[in-house]
Amino acid sequence: MKTKAAVAIAAGKPLEIMEVDLGGPREGEVLVEIKATGICHTDEFTLSGADPEGIFPSILGHEGAGIVVDIGPGVTSVRKGDHVIPLYTPECRQCPSCLSRKTNLCTAIRATQGQGLMPDGTSRFSAGGEKIFHYMGCSTFSNFTVLPEIAVAKVNPDAPFDKICYIGCGVTTGIGAVINTAKVEPGATAIVFGLGGIGLNVIQGLRLVGADMIVGVDLNNEKKAWGERFGMTHFVNPKEIDGDIVPYLVNMTKRGADQIGGADYTFDCTGSVKAMRQALESCHRGWGQSIIIGVAGAGQEIATRPFQLVTGRVWKGTAFGGARGRTDVPKIVDWYIAGKIEIDPMITHRLKIEEINKGFDLMHEGKSIRTVVVY
Ligand code: NAD
Ligand code: 022
Ligand code: ZN
Numbered sequence: 001m002k003t004k005a006a007v008a009i010a011a012g013k014p015l016e017i018m019e020v021d022l023g024g025p026r027e028g029e030v031l032v033e034i035k036a037t038g039i040c041h042t043d044e045f046t047l048s049g050a051d052p053e054g055i056f057p058s059i060l061g062h063e064g065a066g067i068v069v070d071i072g073p074g075v076t077s078v079r080k081g082d083h084v085i086p087l088y089t090p091e092c093r094q095c096p097s098c099l100s101r102k103t104n105l106c107t108a109i110r111a112t113q114g115q116g117l118m119p120d121g122t123s124r125f126s127a128g129g130e131k132i133f134h135y136m137g138c139s140t141f142s143n144f145t146v147l148p149e150i151a152v153a154k155v156n157p158d159a160p161f162d163k164i165c166y167i168g169c170g171v172t173t174g175i176g177a178v179i180n181t182a183k184v185e186p187g188a189t190a191i192v193f194g195l196g197g198i199g200l201n202v203i204q205g206l207r208l209v210g211a212d213m214i215v216g217v218d219l220n221n222e223k224k225a226w227g228e229r230f231g232m233t234h235f236v237n238p239k240e241i242d243g244d245i246v247p248y249l250v251n252m253t254k255r256g257a258d259q260i261g262g263a264d265y266t267f268d269c270t271g272s273v274k275a276m277r278q279a280l281e282s283c284h285r286g287w288g289q290s291i292i293i294g295v296a297g298a299g300q301e302i303a304t305r306p307f308q309l310v311t312g313r314v315w316k317g318t319a320f321g322g323a324r325g326r327t328d329v330p331k332i333v334d335w336y337i338a339g340k341i342e343i344d345p346m347i348t349h350r351l352k353i354e355e356i357n358k359g360f361d362l363m364h365e366g367k368s369i370r371t372v373v374v375y
Contacts, residue, residue, distance in 0.1 A: 004375075005125070005142035006356045007132060008058050011049025014357045015060070015141065020132060022142070023124035025072035028149050032084055035161035037140035038063035038347075039359040039371045040169050040197070041271070042295065046135070047360070052298045055116040058133035059125055062088045064140030065165040068152070075149045077326075083157040085168045085333070087325035088113075088136040090151040104180075104324050109148055113137040119148055140168070141356065143375045153329035156337055162350065162374050163343045166197075167332050169320070170370060171343060173293060174201020174269070175332065176321015178209060182265045182291050186210030189253050191263045192232070193279050194270035195223035197346065197370050198293055200230050202267045204341055207231030215252065215263065217245070217275075220366065229345065238278075249282040266290045273300045280304050286312040293318055347372050 003022050006015035025031045040063050046054040068082045078084060092098055092108035109119045116133030117123055124146045125132035125139065139145045155164065178184050188211045192199045195218040206214045207230065215234045216227035224235040234252065238245040254261035262284035268276045271294030280290040281304060290313065296302075302315075309315065323329065335341045349371040351359050359371035 001144065003142055003144040004353060005059050006353055007127070008047050008056055008060050010056050011047070011054060015047070017354055017356070018127060020125050020127045020142065022144055022146065025070055025146050026120060027073050028075060029072040029118065029146050030068050030075060030078055030149055030152060031070035031144060031146055032066045032086065032152065033069045033144055034064045034066040034140050034142065034375060036065055036165040036372055036374045037061045038166050038169065039356070039363060039373065041363070042136070044360055044363055045295070050297060053114065055133045057130070058116055058135045059139035059142045060135045061140030061142070062086070062136040062138040063165055063169040064138060065161040065168065069144070077149055078152060078154050082154050083159070084152040084154055085164065085329050086138040086140060086145070086147050087151045087153055087329065088138050088169070089320040089323070089325055090137065090148060091324045091326040092150045104322050105319060106150070108150060109137065118146065143353070150326070153326045155330050155333040159333050159337055162372050163347065164333050164336065165372060166343055166347065166370055167329060167336070170197045171201050171341070172323045172329060172332055173318070173321040174198045175205035175208065175341065176323040176328065177202055177267060177291050177293050177318045178205030180322030181316060181318040182289055184209050184211055184265050187212050188264040189213040189255065191215040191217060191249055191253070191266040191279065191282055193217045193266070193268050193275045194294065195227045196269065199267070199269035200226060200346060200369065202269055202293070203227055203232050204230040208340060213253065215249065226369065230342065246278055246281045260285050262288050264288060268292045268294045270294045271296050273302050276302050277304050280313060280315050281308055283313050289314040289316060291316050291318055346370050350374055
């Protein structure tokens, strides 16, 4: 079939909107009509050429929602008409990782996904006979896309596509980091570095689980109102304090008889390795946990003194908020429908697919929290 798509022709070039050819779903695969897709940092990272694993030409996009319009042989878990969210972290429920119950990083299709291919080693996208690669197993910048059955979460059909697409990455990553990775308990203190599309979801996750003190840290003062909107209780701009941010935050989080200070949980949502160190060092001696969510540039390294860990701080990372996609994503959609979490105010811009490059500009300029493209 033919489908309209925004194609990443080469690194550093704007996406090109064109008609591409798409092969139908094969064994264990589904054809999905994407109704809406968010634009996320990784799409920009790959398009810019900074991603050493970026492959071109490809169809980017990994934060979508849509409808199953056809299924291949052997598909049992979804049918035509089902509303689904594509999963860049699939959930096969059979590989050693899924069975371990210790990680969400399913390995069933990992090798081919990283090569921009479907599990059978082929690409379904082409134009003028030339192969176009898939991206993160999703390629949601195409109106129609083919996905393995294990890489779609079937969700409540009452939910609007132009909002729940954000659950395909940002919302689940932020809320999941709080619930699955950190396992934050009611009454905890937390510090969130970076109040963008991820950090704000960490903040609303902290509010959801009943954290007490939620400190937001951002270099941009405009983020203060954004953080407060979702439950942040204190804001710090590192540029506006005297001296080092770490002792400042440690002092700020001193509570009760404990004169040590430091937060129970800290989250890096910046991608800056400097902020990652600050996040680790501003968590509490003895039990503080610091969760890295931000993706740092290629080749960057984190550092701290080992004493920080010897004295009980824990450094962790999370991919897709530790969420098991087919199990957890439908629950998050239900939380949204029930009003337990908010999405609408974070979607600051809506574009048509023809305008998708504007969405990348808005991200560069720091003007958007999330831009959603509606087909
Ligand atoms: P964003 O650009 O919307 O927000 C980042 C915020 O961090 C901005 O407000 C910026 O002002 C602030 N910031 C930058 N450097 C800072 C510093 N040194 N100290 C304090 N604040 C600082 O980005 P986003 O969409 O929220 O994404 C954040 C990061 O999360 C990105 O690196 C993204 O790739 C990553 N991410 C990771 C996963 C995962 O599964 N681990 C999933 C999605 C996104
Ligand atoms: C999503 N991300 C950042 C912004 N939006 C993001 C990027 C990478 C990962 C998670 C989220 C990630 C963490 C760990 C891995 N990835 C490796 C997983 C594994 O090896 O099992 C990751 C993922 C997909 C791809 C590359 C890296 C890909 O499909 N190309 C989940
Ligand atoms: Zn993303």
